[in-house]
Amino acid sequence: MTQNHNTECPAFIGRAYPALQSNRVEATLLSSVPLPSETADQDDLALSIIDEHGTVIATALLSHVTVDPPLGSTSRRITFPDGTLFETDEHQAVETLTGETHGSILHSLEQFRPRLMVLVVACIAAVWVLWRFGLDILVAAAIALTPPVVVAQIDRGTLSTIDFTMSEETLLEDAQQAKIQKIFKRLLSYLDEDDIGTSDFKLLFRSMPDVGPNAFALPNGTVVITDEFIEQFDDEDILASVLGHEIGHVIEKHGLRQTYRSLSIYVLVAFLAGETGPFIEDLLLEGNLIMSLAYSREHETSADHFGLHLAHDAGYDPNGLKKFFEWVTENAVEPPQWLSTHPSSTERVQEIDDFIKTLN
Amino acid sequence: MSENAIEKFKFTGNAKEWFGIWIVNLLLSIITIGIYSAWAKVRAKKYFSNHTYVSDRNFDYHATGKQILIGRLIVIGGYILFNIVLIAVPFLGLFLLLALIGLMPWLIVRSMMFNARMTSFSNVRFNFVGTVGKAFLVFFIYPILTALTAYTTAPFLSRAVRKFSINNHRLGTAEFHFDGPIGPFYKAFLVAIAWVVIVGGLGMLATGFNILELAYAMDNLETDPSTAGSIIGMFYLLLFVAVLPAAMIYFAMIRNTVYNATTLTGGHKFNSTVSAGKMLWIALSSFVVVVCTLGLMIPWAQVRMSKYLAENTDLIPGGSLDDFIGTQQAEASALGDAFTDLEGIDVGLPV
Known part of the structure; x- marks a missing residue:
């Protein structure tokens, strides 16, 4: 006053x-x-x-x-x-x-003066910083706030959905299962105790004729590999590097990151769009979809690196992953959805070659 | 004050001034990771309300940033929780989805109530007295019935939504009333459909576009991005020329019909004279300008549209505007408002 x-x-x-x-x-x-x-x-x-x-x-x-x-x-x-x-x-x-x-x-x-130009530039810079760092901070905070119990439940919930909709019991023999479990255990023993944290790693086998040769990881450490994959690639090096890749997704929390990231972007755009009008809001959300694909490809590359490292440390030949992607390229069985969220296989083979050079 | 003379609505805001407020709103919202957006919303709504005049009296918006923020935090918390449960416990998620559908009419009514109570005209607050039961009928049952008739009864739904909104709004103790024949709704609907069919059809013929190609392009986004890109671009172009103008035509025709059939206790009447062609021109030219300036002209576009709408809206007073009496109202929570903001549902009072 x-x-x-x-x-x-x-x-x-x-x-x-x-x-x-x-x-x-x-x-x-x-x-x-x-x-x-x-x-x-x-x-x-x-x-x-x-x-x-x-x-x-x-x-x-x-x-x-x-x-x-x-x-x-x-x-x-x-x-x-x-x-x-x-x-x-x-x-x-x-x-x-x-x-x-x-x-x-x-x-x-708020006065309309030349000074306002500075704010316009600051606005553009702020959008970039928010996109580049702000979202990661939000996502990291959300992950830290998610109780481990919930993450474990996400694994159970997702698995029950998968079992209900597209998978059947494995037809693999016990001996074969045991052999692959051994590779998985061996890889896990080379992980850092801190990295594992609250994750509960387990490898499950499922038959998924509609999905074909594939493997995927759930946030809490449940890794699922299809019978079709094992029939196609009964090679320890390939199995080790692909399992290593999936373990990488878990350790680097890619699943949760993507979920939280798309949730935060949706919420941010929805509440900031009051300032832009509905049509621009649609453009922003569409743009986000394409950007999130790039984000997902980044995760795939990162998981490739992790898997190669782990396989290498555990004494497997990291060229296994390369063999796998070479097979994928040749057989061109890549489903479209895989394509959009994953880098192309030729690109990945190249990346793997580069990475293997740094290992030695 | 002269009675029964037409009083024109007037929007006195200007693009320069609103640009300053808008850019500061945006900047502060971004650097606070969205927290300021609650206050930004209040400033934006207050700006447009305060600058809307009729008979030398203006509107005002009274919500506080804190109220809006609390509503938004609760809704965001619920939204995140809902999404997590959907992944983690899919069967429980299904029940939650049903629960949310049951909850939606309540949230929409709360939102309309909040918006009405936080808006005033000439120092008298609006109110909304719609019931959740009626909202459930209007927003869930009627749309299902409409779908069952292959959307041939869509104009009835359109009229029901407006009746629900207008007839439950109050200015103090004065009641709004809208009732009109279904004819003009069908007319607007048919004109809009005709535009979509004729322009969309001609467009598809001219460009050789078909939906199968689009589906194929979407699947091959990565292997053949240039073809996919051009087909998707074509799809948006067609959407732009066929659907948006139709929506605009519909909006303009319905707005005129609804305003002309709306009254307010005290013998007050309304009149709207917007033209579909003019609206379309404003929307399209504004859109081009906004895109070319990377969004910086959004405030200008908003002011331009508000001015046009205000200029084409009249109040025909049936008596003195000094006689509205407000009522003491309980505080409404901003929960519903935050929900409709998040879902992009428009519940505002069409002024």
């Missing part, structure tokens, strides 16, 4: 409405130094609204009224404790009355 007692007390014209009524009267707002009996605060002012006939409609201390913050050139509104509303276009006078407030700082920031 500014020092009002040595400046002239402002008086300004406007319109007044009694509480809960649309009845509008031309009115004047007067201010005066309050009597010492009214307040102990020397800076306070006594306000009164008088109508055209000089009748006092309402009185109150400045500290008891609500002054709406300035907003562009819209009329200023002052609400008295009894509900009487005073409305005026004398912006300067209201400003002297209230002094500098949070609202007036915001208001001055």
